Amino acid sequence: MLNTIINNTEIRMKKCVDVFENHMKKVHTGRASSHLLDSIQIEYYGSLTPLYQLANVVVEDSCTLAITVFDPNLVPIIGKAIMKSALGLNPVCTGIVIRVPLPSLTEERRRNLIKFVRTEAEQSRISIRNIRRNANEKIKMLLKEKNIDINEDRHFQNKIQTLTDTWIKNLDNSLAKKEADLIKV
Structure with a gap:
């Protein structure tokens, strides 16, 4: 049961990052795509x-x-x-x-695109955190029903936090790449 929660959580977090990356493919960076x-x-x-x-x-x-x-x-x-x-x-x-x-990007347009990309990244981070919250609630429910003990609760919440940190780091790496593409002339 707990491993299923962890696996589903990881799959959903990966989908959030994938959706962000797909949205970023559509942002015009000055090069044709x-x-x-x-x-x-x-x-x-x-x-x-x-x-x-x-x-x-x-x-x-x-x-x-x-x-x-x-x-x-x-x-x-x-x-x-x-x-x-x-x-x-x-x-x-x-x-x-x-x-x-494709028209060349002006400096103002680049700044606006960077703001847009950062906003999209923040929305993805929020989604990842919501997935973490849902997984933690499921684990708390198992603890409340006495299906697991307090040590397992802490252990699996730490695993979920590690997953969250990993996928947010992946998201931030994608964001940094896109920002670098937008800054290039």
Whole structure:
């Protein structure tokens, strides 16, 4: 029972860090990344479909993405979807290829992105702490029901705290990498 709690806690904490890292892939750092457009959804035959299922997105050079659309009828629709997105990009449609030039980042924009990244990291830390709290509550419940003794309670709460410290450190490392990418010119 206690090992199950520990394993589930670790899995959930890892997912928090993974979600943070996936969000950070979408933050524009001045270099082109095909993951930048992962959040764009296109209406295709009545359902919303991710862009990467309808087109091939590649990095053409350090500041340009090239999107090769599988269905030529979708080129204007995809172009409009990219323009309407919150990414602030202006695609150029040429035949079945859409080129998306990425604007260079200003110093003010970099500072705003760093604030955003730090806010996202803090939200992930809060999630990890909530997972720790839930696991500790489950262990306390077992102690209250006399399924474990006080020594086991302390031992497993220490294990959960160690897991929490480890995953917050991993999160902080990811944050530091992203901040370094944003600071680079």
